[in-house]
Amino acid sequence: MQTISRRDLLRSSAAIVVSFSLGNLGKRALAQDAAPAKSVDPDQVDSFLAIHHDGSVTVYTSRVDVGTGMRIAIPQMAAEELGIPVERISVVEGDTDLTADTGGTGGSNGLTRGGAEVRQAAATARRALDKLGPGANLGALMGDRQFNLKSDPNAPLKNPAAYTIVGKSYPRPDLPGKCTGTLAYLQDFTVPGMIHGRVVRPPAFEAKLLTVDESSIKAIPDVRIVRNGNFLAVVAKDEWAAVRAARELKATWSEWKGLPGSDDLEEHVRNTPLDKDQTLVKKGDAQQALAGASKSLKATYWWPFQSHASLAPCCAIADVRDDHTTIWSSTQGTHALRNNLTKLFALPAGKTRVIFLPGAGSYGGNGNDDVAADAVLLSKTIHAPVRVQWMRHDEHGWDPKGPAQSLDVHAALDADGRIAAWDARMWVPTTIPGVRAFIAADLAGIAQEHGQMPGGVINNADPPYNVPHITVTAHWVKTSPLKVSNLRAPGRIGNAFMTESFTDELAHAAAADPVQFRVRGLTDPRAIAVIERAAQMIGWQPRPSPNPTPGVGRGIAYVRYNQALNYIAVAMEVAVDRTSGKITIRRVTCAHDSGLVVNPDALRNQVEGCIMQTLSRTLHEEVKFDQSHVTTTDWASYPLLTFPEVPALEVALLNHPELPILGAGEGAAAPVAAALGNAIFDATGTRLRRAPFKTLAKS
Numbered sequence: 021m022q023t024i025s026r027r028d029l030l031r032s033s034a035a036i037v038v039s040f041s042l043g044n045l046g047k048r049a050l051a052q053d054a055a056p057a058k059s060v061d062p063d064q065v066d067s068f069l070a071i072h073h074d075g076s077v078t079v080y081t082s083r084v085d086v087g088t089g090m091r092i093a094i095p096q097m098a099a100e101e102l103g104i105p106v107e108r109i110s111v112v113e114g115d116t117d118l119t120a121d122t123g124g125t126g127g128s129n130g131l132t133r134g135g136a137e138v139r140q141a142a143a144t145a146r147r148a149l150d151k152l153g154p155g156a157n158l159g160a161l162m163g164d165r166q167f168n169l170k171s172d173p174n175a176p177l178k179n180p181a182a183y184t185i186v187g188k189s190y191p192r193p194d195l196p197g198k199c200t201g202t203l204a205y206l207q208d209f210t211v212p213g214m215i216h217g218r219v220v221r222p223p224a225f226e227a228k229l230l231t232v233d234e235s236s237i238k239a240i241p242d243v244r245i246v247r248n249g250n251f252l253a254v255v256a257k258d259e260w261a262a263v264r265a266a267r268e269l270k271a272t273w274s275e276w277k278g279l280p281g282s283d284d285l286e287e288h289v290r291n292t293p294l295d296k297d298q299t300l301v302k303k304g305d306a307q308q309a310l311a312g313a314s315k316s317l318k319a320t321y322w323w324p325f326q327s328h329a330s331l332a333p334c335c336a337i338a339d340v341r342d343d344h345t346t347i348w349s350s351t352q353g354t355h356a357l358r359n360n361l362t363k364l365f366a367l368p369a370g371k372t373r374v375i376f377l378p379g380a381g382s383y384g385g386n387g388n389d390d391v392a393a394d395a396v397l398l399s400k401t402i403h404a405p406v407r408v409q410w411m412r413h414d415e416h417g418w419d420p421k422g423p424a425q426s427l428d429v430h431a432a433l434d435a436d437g438r439i440a441a442w443d444a445r446m447w448v449p450t451t452i453p454g455v456r457a458f459i460a461a462d463l464a465g466i467a468q469e470h471g472q473m474p475g476g477v478i479n480n481a482d483p484p485y486n487v488p489h490i491t492v493t494a495h496w497v498k499t500s501p502l503k504v505s506n507l508r509a510p511g512r513i514g515n516a517f518m519t520e521s522f523t524d525e526l527a528h529a530a531a532a533d534p535v536q537f538r539v540r541g542l543t544d545p546r547a548i549a550v551i552e553r554a555a556q557m558i559g560w561q562p563r564p565s566p567n568p569t570p571g572v573g574r575g576i577a578y579v580r581y582n583q584a585l586n587y588i589a590v591a592m593e594v595a596v597d598r599t600s601g602k603i604t605i606r607r608v609t610c611a612h613d614s615g616l617v618v619n620p621d622a623l624r625n626q627v628e629g630c631i632m633q634t635l636s637r638t639l640h641e642e643v644k645f646d647q648s649h650v651t652t653t654d655w656a657s658y659p660l661l662t663f664p665e666v667p668a669l670e671v672a673l674l675n676h677p678e679l680p681i682l683g684a685g686e687g688a689a690a691p692v693a694a695a696l697g698n699a700i701f702d703a704t705g706t707r708l709r710r711a712p713f714k715t716l717a718k719s
Contacts (some may be wrong), residue, residue: 023641033395064120067119069163069661076109076159076340078109081138082134082455084122085130105185116374117373122134139177140247145169148167149162189620189622191621203300204377206348207332207409211337215406216408217262218265220253224275226271228273232245232247233270236268257403280644280647281646300494304488309488313432316430321710323424327419328420330380331381332383334387335390336349336414337407348377351382354375360455361393365397372527384508386415417653421502421504421505427518429519430443431522438486439526442487443493444493449499452473455469474504476511480583482583485542486579504644508630508633508689513689513692517697524575552610554589555589557670557672572596574592575699586614586683589610592667593699594700596700605699608667612671612673614687615676616675616678630689632669635665639712640714641713696713
């Protein structure tokens with residue numbers, strides 16, 4: 021195991037330093053002292069790299085590893101360009117005092133942007149070092165000195181044919197600790213003098229706090245009540261005391277019943293006033309082609325509100341002082357969080373630092389930023405470092421949701437059984453540019469912007485096949501019953517559920533084999549390759565659906581993510597008990613083409629995770645609510661995929677070292693629901709158009 025040198029610790033005081041070795045992760049989250057002076061200019065090599073006397077290298081990046089394998093993939097990219105072993109590289113991630121603000125982590129951009137930034141800086145550094153002394157020891161040449169050099173976007177990168185590090189499966193350094201229960205998550209982190217906080221949530225989203233009975237918790241010693249407008253919380257030195265006090269504190273709230281309830285949600289969504297209509301895709305004249313078609317089909321699909329459902333509730337620590345503030349968070353965007361918190365809570369200008377620590381899953385914009393705001397508000401009030409740990413009812417009840425989607429599609433076949441026209445319409449919440457509002461600020465009456473960024477919910481609603489007439493329209497709904505944000509593969513799962521399920525419906529109407537129907541509508545060899553590979557792995561036998569022998573079926577779905585990124589095909593084999601309606605997924609195969617593969621094992625982890633999580637979302641997950649609040653606030657009411665339900669899974673990675681990297685944190689999620697629905701149709705002859713499926717009898 022490679023240890024972190026004393027020099028690295030001194031240089032990266034208060035940073036998260038990740039030292040890489042084969043299968044081990046060392047991490048130090050140090051005291052909140054001022055960070056050493058270093059460049060955070062995104063144009064400078066020194067913002068991304070530091071070379072030390074002993075020849076080791078520290079890489080700095082604002083992108084963070086939320087289970088995506090970046091802690092090993094980015095060092096591999098840097099090591100390849102610098103010509104040193106990957107074991108010599110340490111990583112500082114997501115520390116706003118030590119990393120350039122080049123954006124947060126999301127949209128599968130960890131390697132496509134974050135890794136590319138580091139790689140280009142490394143290539144620039146290597147060219148400069150070669151001029152000083154080709155082949156010389158890096159430590160002897162630099163020895164902790166600054167490059168004072170701009171990162172050159174034209175610095176030549178190493179020829180992929182000569183790669184010796186990129187493309188190999190170096191073990192993820194976080195996995196041993198995760199598998200043995202020894203990795204320190206943010207939930208395990210402490211700072212001296214830390215106080216524990218719990219927020220007492222209103223019984224309805226917009227209820228007003230009327231009275232607080234402080235005597236109701238007088239039996240619990242050393243607890244302080246904090247009230248700021250409608251924001252109510254308790255703090256205590258002992259965490260269990262804070263938990264008890266939050267449960268037992270008696271408060272009265274006004275009534276509020278402003279939600280429509282989830283029972284007739286689709287009707288409500290379609291009847292909500294629209295902000296605007298927007299034509300997203302326009303090719304040919306779909307309306308005229310549909311009007312003149314001899315054979316056309318229509319269908320409506322539904323994707324529900326879903327929670328991020330992080331396995332451990334979100335956590336944050338804030339230490340707000342007169343002259344500086346330090347916040348420890350699992351946010352995917354430390355710089356954006358710092359800027360938002362500084363502005364909203366009037367924190368010391370230029371003296372606020374956010375340090376990333378790993379949490380137990382995020383999958384997009386979950387409650388990580390909101391819990392940080394809770395901690396800042398409490399720390400600023402009581403003048404001590406405060407750790408706020410959300411409870412399960414906070415996480416499920418108050419995290420922003422992946423938005424619901426209502427989708428209509430109308431398409432026609434020509435005389436040759438090919439798709440002739442396609443018209444799709446979606447009802448989705450309006451994307452409002454700006455900062456997503458903090459719950460704490462709203463409750464405390466602090467004025468703030470109310471932006472909502474549910475992600476690219478409009479992508480992949482047009483078919484990826486050669487169709488002469490296509491129209492896709494977004495009906496942007498003005499308001500959403502629940503607060504929304506980006507949830508892994510935002511919008512694409514629901515849209516691809518519609519697109520690829522309806523493609524199967526058209527194949528059925530054409531009496532065509534689903535694989536052959538797709539392939540003959542494609543000309544891109546990479547698209548055809550993933551479809552044929554996934555089908556081959558599942559043992560596909562060409563025939564139209566449904567299966568003449570009911571009860572067992574196979575299905576396939578293909579997506580090119582955003583119609584510009586990864587190529588993914590997923591095939592499934594399922595069994596359906598027609599008496600009970602129970603759906604059993606026997607096997608899943610996936611062919612995945614994301615261009616250059618940096619670390620095959622880490623990439624395979626990502627693809628498998630996308631598939632398993634989306635199976636859970638497709639079979640089980642749905643947020644329910646009444647007129648006041650979310651009602652699915654525990655694992656009984658919001659169940660996940662269980663271990664007995666996990667199918668056999670085989671992933672084939674189609675590597676193209678000569679091509680650019682296409683991010684892989686989301687793509688494999690997109691075709692999963694459609695592949696499952698298509699397999700169920702093949703097994704039963706019944707088409708499921710509403711998620712979650714749960715059982716066939718209840719769908």
